[in-house]
Amino acid sequence: MKYVALFAVLLLSLSSLDGAATEVADLAATSADAQIRLQQVQRIGQVEHDAHSTPLGRYAFQPGNQPQIVIAPTNGVWNGSGQGVLQVQVQNAMPWALTLVIDIDSGNAGQRLHAVAGLPAGPAQTLVVPLRATSPRAFGMQAGPPMPFDDRGHAVFVATTVEGAIDATQVHAVRLSMPAPQATQQLLLGKVDITADDTALQDAYRGIVDQWGQYTRGHWPEKVDSDAALRSAHAQESRLLQAQLSERRGLDAYGGRQDITLTRTGWFHTEKANGRWWLVTPEGHAFFSLGVNAVTSHDTRTYVQGREFMFVDLPPDQLPWSTFYGSSDSRDAERGASAGIGGNHGRWFDFYAANLYRVDGAEWLSAWRKRTLGRMQAWGFNTLGNWSDDALGKLHRVAYTLPIYIDGDFGNVSSGFDYWGRMPDPFDPRFAQAVERAVTNATASSRDDPWLLGYFADNELAWAGQGPQGRWGLAMGTLHGEARSAAKQAFIAVLQKKYGTAAKLADAWGIALADWSALNATNFPAPEPNEAHPAIAEDYSAWLRRYADQYFTLVAAAIHRHDPHHLFLGGRFAVNTPEAVASCAKYCDVISFNVYADLPQHGVDLDAAHKLDKPVLITEFHFGSDDRGPFGKGVVSVWNEAQRGEAYARFVQAAANDPAIVGTHWFEYVDQPVTGRLLDGENSHIGLVGITDISFGGFVDAVRKANLGVDH
Structure with missing residues (x-):
C-alpha cells in the first residue's frame, strides 16, 4: 500500500477559521497525517510545477470501472463543523477534457456529498467544492456558468452542482475518481485548502451579464460592445433581408406551394393525396408548416431582485429604462419545473426589449414586428408557432396558431410526471365550464380569419408517468387520489360495472x-401491472383511453362549436400513451408532438401514426450549443454553432420525407436569458437570434437553405 498526503488531520472547526484559507495537505508531498488507498491509480515521477510555480504531483488513473483515490483520516474522523469549501490545485494533464468525481463520505447512515467536474485541458486551476448541496437552480437558472473562470489571473473551477448532504463533524473519507476511463488518464494534483469563506461560489456568478444582457466572460462573432455596434449590425442585416425577400417565388399568398394544387375551401385544412398528408392553404395549395415558437418580444425577462451581483452596469430604474422593469412571482409548489429555483420572484428586467429600444427608439415594437416578419419570410418560415405575438398574425404575412389555455378551479390528477403540473380532471364538471370559457375567449377575434392555421389545447400535459411503468401513471394516480376526485369516482364506476363485486376485481388484480x-x-x-395478472394492464389501458376521450371530446366539441372553420391541432404531446395518441387522432385534426431527438423518427412512434392515418405536426424541436452566451445547450445539444445548422437541416428533411408529417416548429425565436427566464430558469442558446436581436448568421444561413430546399 502506497501512502501520499492528501489531508492533514482536520480537527479544527471551520467556525474558527474566520474565513481564512488553511492548508490541509499538499498532494505533491508525502505525509502520514492521512492515508490514501490508490485503487487503479498510480503516482508517477517527481514533483512538477505549473506556471505559477505551484508544486504538483502526477497521478495516472488506469482503465477500469472507477479508478479512484480514497482518502481517510489516519485516526478517527475529520471534524469539519460549519460550512465552507474544499480547494484543490489540479491540472488536467491530457489534451482533452476529463471528468473528475468528488465524493465526501460522513456519518453512520451513508451520507455523502457528490460533485462532478468536467476539467478542460489547459493550465492548472483551483478546484473549489462547496461543502454543502448547491446547484445553478438555487441561483435562479437551470445551467450554471462555464468553468473555469478567470479570477485575477488565476483559473478557478467551482463545482456549481453539489448533491447530497454530510455530517461535517463525522467525515470518514474523500474520494477522487473517474468514471470508467477506456485508457490511462493523468491529473496533476497539488495543495489542498479548506476555508469557511464560500465566496468562491458566489464569485462564479458575479458580474456575468453586461448591460446588453450578454455573458461577460465569453466571446463570439455576434457579441456587441457598444450601442453603435448594435445598431450597425442591425443595419447590415436589414440590407441583406431585402435582397433575400426578393428571391421568394412559386408560393401563394399564404406560403403554399403553387405546384401542388389540392382542394380550395377558403380555410386551412388537411388533405391526403397520393398517400401523403398535407396541410392545405385557403387557396388550395400544399403547405408544409415551417414554424417558430415564441416569436415575441416579451419572453426574455429575467429576475434581478436578490441577484444584483450577477449584473454589470444594470440600467437604472428610471426613464427610459424603467419601461423594461417589472415584477412578478413564479413560485409554484405543484409545478416540478419550478422545484429548487431560487431568485424566482420580485423585480425583473427585459434585456431583449431594452435592446430593441436601443436600436429603434420609442417605436421599437412596431419596428421589431416589421423586421421579424421580414426575417420569417426571408428565412423560409411560413408559420408563427405557439406563444407568438398575437399582433404578428393579424398583420397577415404568415400563417399563425393560437393556444387555448384551460385554467380554472377544477380537480386534477397526478401521473407521477408533474413537470408542468398535475393533469386536469376532465370528469369534474368544472372542467367543462373552463373549456367553454377558454374556447370562447380564444376564438372570439380569430374565427373568421383565414390566416389562422388552427388552435392548440394546453401544452405537454402529463399523460404518462416516469420509469418502466410510466405508461400506467395516470391510471394509478387516479386510483391513488382523494375519494372526492371525480376521475376516481368515474374509474371506480367502470370497475364496478365490469366486475360486479370487489372480490372479483381482487381476484383479477391479485x-x-x-x-x-x-x-x-x-x-x-x-x-x-404484471404478467401474472394481465387484467390490471387491460383495465388501466381502457381507463387511459376513456380519460383521453373525455378530455379531447370536450375540447374538440367546444372548438368546433365556436369556430367551425379552423383546425384543432392537438395537445402538443411531450409524454404520451398509445391510448392518448389514439384518442387525439379521433377527435383532433392533427396530432401534435414536441419532439426532442436528433430525428423525428427517434422521438415519435410514426408507425403508430401511420396506422392511425392522421397527419402529424412536430410542434417543438431544437438543437443548442454553449458557444454564444447562455450556459444551457437545450434539450438536444450539439458541440458548436455550426453543428446546430447541420442538425436542423437533417431533422427538417427527415420530417418532410415522412408522409404523415405536415410541418416542424422550431423552439424558439430568441435565446433564453443568461440568468434564466422567469417561468423556470431555463437559460439555453437555442434561438435564431440573440438577446441583442442580432441573428446568428451561420445558423440562420443553414436554416434558410434547409427551409427553402425542403423536398417532399
Whole structure:
C-alpha cells in the first residue's frame, strides 16, 4: 500500500477559521497525517510545477470501472463543523477534457456529498467544492456558468452542482475518481485548502451579464460592445433581408406551394393525396408548416431582485429604462419545473426589449414586428408557432396558431410526471365550464380569419408517468387520489360495472380488497401491472383511453362549436400513451408532438401514426450549443454553432420525407436569458437570434437553405 498526503488531520472547526484559507495537505508531498488507498491509480515521477510555480504531483488513473483515490483520516474522523469549501490545485494533464468525481463520505447512515467536474485541458486551476448541496437552480437558472473562470489571473473551477448532504463533524473519507476511463488518464494534483469563506461560489456568478444582457466572460462573432455596434449590425442585416425577400417565388399568398394544387375551401385544412398528408392553404395549395415558437418580444425577462451581483452596469430604474422593469412571482409548489429555483420572484428586467429600444427608439415594437416578419419570410418560415405575438398574425404575412389555455378551479390528477403540473380532471364538471370559457375567449377575434392555421389545447400535459411503468401513471394516480376526485369516482364506476363485486376485481388484480370502500380510500395503493395478472394492464389501458376521450371530446366539441372553420391541432404531446395518441387522432385534426431527438423518427412512434392515418405536426424541436452566451445547450445539444445548422437541416428533411408529417416548429425565436427566464430558469442558446436581436448568421444561413430546399 502506497501512502501520499492528501489531508492533514482536520480537527479544527471551520467556525474558527474566520474565513481564512488553511492548508490541509499538499498532494505533491508525502505525509502520514492521512492515508490514501490508490485503487487503479498510480503516482508517477517527481514533483512538477505549473506556471505559477505551484508544486504538483502526477497521478495516472488506469482503465477500469472507477479508478479512484480514497482518502481517510489516519485516526478517527475529520471534524469539519460549519460550512465552507474544499480547494484543490489540479491540472488536467491530457489534451482533452476529463471528468473528475468528488465524493465526501460522513456519518453512520451513508451520507455523502457528490460533485462532478468536467476539467478542460489547459493550465492548472483551483478546484473549489462547496461543502454543502448547491446547484445553478438555487441561483435562479437551470445551467450554471462555464468553468473555469478567470479570477485575477488565476483559473478557478467551482463545482456549481453539489448533491447530497454530510455530517461535517463525522467525515470518514474523500474520494477522487473517474468514471470508467477506456485508457490511462493523468491529473496533476497539488495543495489542498479548506476555508469557511464560500465566496468562491458566489464569485462564479458575479458580474456575468453586461448591460446588453450578454455573458461577460465569453466571446463570439455576434457579441456587441457598444450601442453603435448594435445598431450597425442591425443595419447590415436589414440590407441583406431585402435582397433575400426578393428571391421568394412559386408560393401563394399564404406560403403554399403553387405546384401542388389540392382542394380550395377558403380555410386551412388537411388533405391526403397520393398517400401523403398535407396541410392545405385557403387557396388550395400544399403547405408544409415551417414554424417558430415564441416569436415575441416579451419572453426574455429575467429576475434581478436578490441577484444584483450577477449584473454589470444594470440600467437604472428610471426613464427610459424603467419601461423594461417589472415584477412578478413564479413560485409554484405543484409545478416540478419550478422545484429548487431560487431568485424566482420580485423585480425583473427585459434585456431583449431594452435592446430593441436601443436600436429603434420609442417605436421599437412596431419596428421589431416589421423586421421579424421580414426575417420569417426571408428565412423560409411560413408559420408563427405557439406563444407568438398575437399582433404578428393579424398583420397577415404568415400563417399563425393560437393556444387555448384551460385554467380554472377544477380537480386534477397526478401521473407521477408533474413537470408542468398535475393533469386536469376532465370528469369534474368544472372542467367543462373552463373549456367553454377558454374556447370562447380564444376564438372570439380569430374565427373568421383565414390566416389562422388552427388552435392548440394546453401544452405537454402529463399523460404518462416516469420509469418502466410510466405508461400506467395516470391510471394509478387516479386510483391513488382523494375519494372526492371525480376521475376516481368515474374509474371506480367502470370497475364496478365490469366486475360486479370487489372480490372479483381482487381476484383479477391479485390484491386484497375487502369491499368497494377500500378502493375508494384516499392514497389507495394501486397495483403495478404484471404478467401474472394481465387484467390490471387491460383495465388501466381502457381507463387511459376513456380519460383521453373525455378530455379531447370536450375540447374538440367546444372548438368546433365556436369556430367551425379552423383546425384543432392537438395537445402538443411531450409524454404520451398509445391510448392518448389514439384518442387525439379521433377527435383532433392533427396530432401534435414536441419532439426532442436528433430525428423525428427517434422521438415519435410514426408507425403508430401511420396506422392511425392522421397527419402529424412536430410542434417543438431544437438543437443548442454553449458557444454564444447562455450556459444551457437545450434539450438536444450539439458541440458548436455550426453543428446546430447541420442538425436542423437533417431533422427538417427527415420530417418532410415522412408522409404523415405536415410541418416542424422550431423552439424558439430568441435565446433564453443568461440568468434564466422567469417561468423556470431555463437559460439555453437555442434561438435564431440573440438577446441583442442580432441573428446568428451561420445558423440562420443553414436554416434558410434547409427551409427553402425542403423536398417532399
